[in-house]
Amino acid sequence: MNWLSQNLHIVGQLLADHLFLSIPPILLSLLISVPLGRLAAGSPRLRTPLLTGTGLLYAIPSLPLFIIIPALFGFSLRSPATMITALTLYGCALLVRGAADAFSSVPQDVRLAAAATGHSRWGLFWTVELPLAGPVLLSSLRVVTVSTVSLVTVGAVIGISSLGTLFTDGFQRNIDASIVTGIVLTVVVAFALDALCVLAARWAMPWQRAVSRA
Amino acid sequence: MNLLIEAVQWLLDPANWGEPNALGMRILEHLAFSGAVVLVAAAIGIPVGTLIGHTGRGRGAIIAITSGARALPTLGLLTIFGLWLGIGLEAPFLALLVLALPPVLAGAYAGVESVDRATVGAARAIGLTERQILTGVELPLAAPVIVGGLRSAALQVISTATLAAYISDTGLGRPLFLGLKTQQYEMMLGASILVALLALIVELCFQLVQSAAARRAEPQNGRQHRAHSGARERIEA
Numbered sequence: 251m252n253w254l255s256q257n258l259h260i261v262g263q264l265l266a267d268h269l270f271l272s273i274p275p276i277l278l279s280l281l282i283s284v285p286l287g288r289l290a291a292g293s294p295r296l297r298t299p300l301l302t303g304t305g306l307l308y309a310i311p312s313l314p315l316f317i318i319i320p321a322l323f324g325f326s327l328r329s330p331a332t333m334i335t336a337l338t339l340y341g342c343a344l345l346v347r348g349a350a351d352a353f354s355s356v357p358q359d360v361r362l363a364a365a366a367t368g369h370s371r372w373g374l375f376w377t378v379e380l381p382l383a384g385p386v387l388l389s390s391l392r393v394v395t396v397s398t399v400s401l402v403t404v405g406a407v408i409g410i411s412s413l414g415t416l417f418t419d420g421f422q423r424n425i426d427a428s429i430v431t432g433i434v435l436t437v438v439v440a441f442a443l444d445a446l447c448v449l450a451a452r453w454a455m456p457w458q459r460a461v462s463r464a
Numbered sequence: 465m466n467l468l469i470e471a472v473q474w475l476l477d478p479a480n481w482g483e484p485n486a487l488g489m490r491i492l493e494h495l496a497f498s499g500a501v502v503l504v505a506a507a508i509g510i511p512v513g514t515l516i517g518h519t520g521r522g523r524g525a526i527i528a529i530t531s532g533a534r535a536l537p538t539l540g541l542l543t544i545f546g547l548w549l550g551i552g553l554e555a556p557f558l559a560l561l562v563l564a565l566p567p568v569l570a571g572a573y574a575g576v577e578s579v580d581r582a583t584v585g586a587a588r589a590i591g592l593t594e595r596q597i598l599t600g601v602e603l604p605l606a607a608p609v610i611v612g613g614l615r616s617a618a619l620q621v622i623s624t625a626t627l628a629a630y631i632s633d634t635g636l637g638r639p640l641f642l643g644l645k646t647q648q649y650e651m652m653l654g655a656s657i658l659v660a661l662l663a664l665i666v667e668l669c670f671q672l673v674q675s676a677a678a679r680r681a682e683p684q685n686g687r688q689h690r691a692h693s694g695a696r697e698r699i700e701a
Contacts, residue, residue: 309667311623314656321467321653396534403537407630408644414539421543433540440535
């Protein structure tokens with residue numbers, strides 16, 4: 251506790267860095283995965299390559315990916331862009347499958363009924379399919395949120411500052427309190443962002459109160 | 465792009481494979497260490513998960529453990545165990561075990577729980593003992609989901625074993641961190657590519673084992689198979 255009160259401003263700065271690195275990939279992967287998932291759910295021919303491809307992406311370990319991405323895209327090793335790209339890829343690896351399952355769970359007769367009542371394809375997507383896919387989509391988004399927050403810490407070993415810096419610093423300088431603070435704060439941030447997802451979903455899908463826990 | 469070519473050259477350079485401390489040895493170290501962790505996780509996780517799935521007691525605990533574990537940062541565990549236990553293999557072993565247990569537990573639990581209750585009831589009705597039901601009916605039917613749990617555990621352990629080199633010099637993380645310290649980026653990138661390939665190969669092997677288990681569990685019944693893959697997706701998510 252003593253350590254924490256003396257280093258409050260550093261911890262605060264690292265917390266801000268951590269949020270800056272974890273929120274964009276979560277939003278970006280949602281933005282990319284919804285259309286891809288819809289494509290995969292709509293056409294069996296695209297489904298297998300899309301899902302296998304993104305599934306294999308998830309198999310690539312995070313630390314190596316943080317090093318391969320700058321080499322591929324020409325970012326500098328310690329830039330936030332590396333981190334955000336890598337975490338967006340991981341997010342998509344989980345969310346594309348989740349979105350595909352979500353859109354597949356929309357009953358076919360509902361879709362047909364909406365088409366019969368004169369919805370355009372675009373209108374059908376926004377007003378029928380997306381709201382019905384919402385709850386299943388939310389459960390994958392929550393998984394992505396929590397694992398992204400936890401993965402950000404790995405960047406600390408290559409020098410990208412986040413709450414993970416408390417681990418590498420604490421280890422090198424032999425300070426338990428630093429590491430424990432880092433672990434606790436990472437878990438707290440993960441659950442806080444998870445709760446935000448649930449709240450946002452409640453606001454966006456007011457008719458679905460009960461399902462969001464599932 | 466140049467760096468990528470240099471990394472491939474580094475990987476193909478026979479000098480990096482020849483000496484006793486060379487890449488081949490690192491790969492074996494990496495696989496042996498990861499394998500040991502997954503074996504211990506399986507030895508603890510499968511019996512406990514199976515028991516919970518069979519009796520239905522302790523469900524809440526499993527769900528809490530698996531969702532909580534996802535938020536735990538592995539690097540944090542690794543470094544704190546490193547401080548407490550000192551430099552060596554114990555700390556990474558323990559940290560990786562914490563990582564591997566939840567998916568194994570969840571797989572064993574979800575697999576046994578997804579077995580049709582009517583099938584279990586039928587087995588009981590023809591006079592099988594509880595032990596026979598567990599080993600002869602539930603475990604074979606649950607096998608694909610159990611293997612799925614082992615698969616995600618193995619994948620995470622292999623990835624994270626790279627990180628373990630941060631506190632103890634073993635496995636493929638070693639050239640990676642050495643390259644980082646000495647700014648030999650081709651070495652770092654080469655080692656990264658090697659770990660990624662290793663993870664992909666292990667993933668593909670597990671996929672084969674999993675579909676073999678699925679074929680054995682449900683030789684003709686396509687519908688049941690879908691139920692299994694549903695459960696599998698749930699634990700993988």
